[in-house]
Amino acid sequence: MQVIAAVLIGILVGYFFPNLGSALRPLGDGFVKLIKMVIAPVIFLTVCTGIAGMADLKQTGRVAGKAMGYFLFFSTFALVIGMIVANVVRPGSGLHIDPKSLNSGAVSSFVTEAHAHSFTDFLMRIIPTTTAGAFTSGEILQVLLVAILFGISLAQMGPKGEKVLSLFRQLTELVFGVVRLVMYAAPIGAFGAMAFTVGRFGVSSIGNLLELILTFYFTAFVFVFGVLGVVSRMMGFSIFRLARYLKEELLIVLGTSSSESALPGLIAKLENAGCPQGVVGLVVPMGYSFNLDGTNIYMTLAALFIAQATDVHLSLGEQVALLLVAMVSSKGAAGVTGAGFITLAATLSVVPNVPVAGMALILGIDRFMSECRSLTNLMGNAVAAIVVSRWERTLDTAQLHKALEHKPAP
Numbered sequence: 343m344q345v346i347a348a349v350l351i352g353i354l355v356g357y358f359f360p361n362l363g364s365a366l367r368p369l370g371d372g373f374v375k376l377i378k379m380v381i382a383p384v385i386f387l388t389v390c391t392g393i394a395g396m397a398d399l400k401q402t403g404r405v406a407g408k409a410m411g412y413f414l415f416f417s418t419f420a421l422v423i424g425m426i427v428a429n430v431v432r433p434g435s436g437l438h439i440d441p442k443s444l445n446s447g448a449v450s451s452f453v454t455e456a457h458a459h460s461f462t463d464f465l466m467r468i469i470p471t472t473t474a475g476a477f478t479s480g481e482i483l484q485v486l487l488v489a490i491l492f493g494i495s496l497a498q499m500g501p502k503g504e505k506v507l508s509l510f511r512q513l514t515e516l517v518f519g520v521v522r523l524v525m526y527a528a529p530i531g532a533f534g535a536m537a538f539t540v541g542r543f544g545v546s547s548i549g550n551l552l553e554l555i556l557t558f559y560f561t562a563f564v565f566v567f568g569v570l571g572v573v574s575r576m577m578g579f580s581i582f583r584l585a586r587y588l589k590e591e592l593l594i595v596l597g598t599s600s601s602e603s604a605l606p607g608l609i610a611k612l613e614n615a616g617c618p619q620g621v622v623g624l625v626v627p628m629g630y631s632f633n634l635d636g637t638n639i640y641m642t643l644a645a646l647f648i649a650q651a652t653d654v655h656l657s658l659g660e661q662v663a664l665l666l667v668a669m670v671s672s673k674g675a676a677g678v679t680g681a682g683f684i685t686l687a688a689t690l691s692v693v694p695n696v697p698v699a700g701m702a703l704i705l706g707i708d709r710f711m712s713e714c715r716s717l718t719n720l721m722g723n724a725v726a727a728i729v730v731s732r733w734e735r736t737l738d739t740a741q742l743h744k745a746l747e748h749k750p751a752p
Contacts, residue, residue, distance in 0.1 A: 345593040348533035352597070355533075356540025363541020369534020370598055376524045376531075377603045380517060382477040384606045385627050386489040387514040392620030393493025394507050401734070402494065402624070409625045409730050413633040416722065420565060420635040421665050424642035427561045429661075433554040433643075434650030486627045521606040528590075532597025539599070539709050551707050554647050558711055561639055562718045570725045577732050578739060581725070583746040587611065588724060592717055599709065601716040605630065608724060615745040616738030617731040625730050629723035636718025640711060641668045641686050648690070648700035660695055 356363030393402050468483045470476035476484035496503045496510075571581040585592065588611060591604035605626070612622045645664055649656050656664070668689045690698045704711075731737035 344529040345532050345590070345597060348529035349536050349593070349597045352533040352536030353540050356537040356542075360541040363537035366534040366541070367538040370531050370536075370538055371534075373524075373527050373531020373534070374598055374600050374603050376527060377521075377606065378480065380521055380524065381482065381602065381605055382485045383513075383517045384521065384609060385482065385485045385623065386477070386492075387510055387517060388609055388619060389486060389489035389623035389627070390493040390496065391507060391510045391514060392618070392623040393490060394496040394503065394510075395620060399494060399497055402490070402620070405621055405624050405730060405734060406628070408733055409628055409726065410632065412726055412729060413629060416569075416635060416726075417633055417638050418669060419569065420638035420722075421642050421668055423561060423565055423569070424639040425646065425661060425665055427557060428643045428646035428650075431553075431557050432650055433557045434647040434652075438651075438653055440652075482627050483631055486624075489623070518606070518610060521610070525607065528594050528597075531603070532594060535598045542709075551704065554643075554704070555707060555710055558640060558643055559714050561643065562636055562714050565635060565639060566718055566721045570721060573729065574725060577729055579728065579742060579746060581721075584724060584728075585721065587615065587746050587748075588720070591720060595716045595720055596713050599712040599716055601630065601719045604720055608720065611745075612724065612727050614741075615728070616741035617727050618734075618736045621731045621734060621736060622727050625727040626723055629726050630719075633722055633726055634715075634719050635722035636715035637685065638668070639718065640715050641689060644686055644704055645689060645696060648703060649696045651703055652697055652700050654696055656695060664689065664696070 352363070352366075355366070393399070467481060468487055470479060470481070470484040470488065473488055476488045496507060499506075566585075567581055574581040574584065588604075588608065591607045591611065594607070595601050595604050609622055609626055612626070613619055642665060645668070646656070646661070648654075668685070687698065687701060690696050690701065728737065728742070
C-alpha cells in the first residue's frame with residue numbers, strides 16, 4: 343500500500359510540479375543503487391550454497407541446459423508475437439515521416455554504445471578480470487560464473503566443506519536481512535522515480551505515440567496472461583495468483599522502471615514458494631540476461647513501428663531477417679543499462695532498410711514503455727524458475743499452492 347500511494351503521489355507531483363518532479367530523480371536512482379549493492383552477494387551466496395547442496399553435480403548442468411532451452415524458445419516466441427501484432431495493428435501507419443527530418447544526433451550515443459556491445463564482447467564480459475572484480479563490475483553473469491565455480495568446488499570438498507557451506511548459509515540470512523532493511527526505502531524510491539518520469543517527460547510527450555504504447559502494453563498483457571498463462575496452467579498453477587503473490591515486486595518495478603530492483607525479493611519469494619535454492623539461483627540470474635520477454639516484444643514492435651512511420655515497406659523475408667538479427671543483438675547487450683533501447687539500435691544498425699534515425703520518434707516515450715518491459719521480464723523469469731523446478735521434479739507443489747493462496751508454509 344505504501345508503494346501504491348508513493349507511485350500515485352509521484353504522478354501527481356510530476357504532473358502539477360514538473361520542475362520539482364524532475365529534481366526528485368536522485369530518490370529513485372538512490373534506491374535502485376541500494377538494491378544493486380546487494381545483488382552480487384545475494385546471487386553468489388544463493389547459487390553457491392544451492393549448487394553445493396545438490397546431491398548430484400550433473401543436476402547443475404542439467405538445470406542450466408533446460409533453462410537455456412526454455413529461454414531461447416520463449417524469447418524467440420516473444421519476438422514473433424511483437425512482429426505479428428505490429429503487422430496486424432500497424433501503429434505507425436499514416437504518420438508519413440521523412441527520415442531526413444528526424445534528429446539523428448539524439449540517438450547517436452545509443453548507436454555507438456550498441457556497436458560496443460557485440461555478441462563476442464558480451465561473451466568476453468562474462469569472464470571477470472579478477473574474482474573480486476566480478477562483485478564490483480555490476481555484471482550479473484560475472485557473479486553467476488564465479489558462484490558456479492565456487493559452488494562446484496565446494497561440493498567436491500565433501501565433508502571438509504561443511505563448515506564453509508554452513509558459514510555461507512548464515513551469510514545468506516545476513517544478506518537477506520540487509521535486503522529487508524533496504525526495502526523499507528522502496529516507497530521513497532518509487533515516489534522519486536515516478537515523479538521524475540512524469541515531471542521530466544510529461545504526459546504530453548505521449549501524444550500521437552499513444553497507440554504504440556497501448557499496443558505494446560496490450561501485447562505484453564496477452565503474452566503474460568495468455569502465453570505464460572497457458573504454460574502456468576500446464577504446470578499446475580495460476581498466472582494470476584502468481585502475479586498477486588509477486589505484487590510487491592511488481593509495484594517496485596513499476597515505480598522504478600528497473601527489474602533489477604526486484605531481483606532479491608523475487609529470489610526469496612520463489613524459494614518460499616517451493617522452488618529449490620539451486621534452481622532459483624541459476625535460472626533467475628540467467629533469465630535476467632537471456633529471458634527478456636518484454637524487451638523482445640518491444641524490439642520487433644518498435645522496429646516495425648519506425649518502418650511504418652517512415653513509409654519503409656519490409657517484405658516478409660526482410661522482417662524475418664530483422665527478427666534473426668534481434669535474436670542475436672538482444673543477447674549481445676543483455677545486462678546493459680537501458681538494454682531495450684540499445685538492442686533496438688543494434689538491430690536497426692544491421693538492418694539498413696529501417697532508418698536508425700527513426701529511433702528519435704520513440705526516444706521521448708521509451709521511459710513509459712520501460713516499465714512494461716521490466717514487468718514482463720520479471721513475470722517471465724518467475725514462471726521460468728517454477729517451470730524448470732517442475733521439470734527437475736524438485737518443486738514442492740504443496741508449498742507453491744500454499745504460497746500462491748496466501749497460506750503460511752508449514
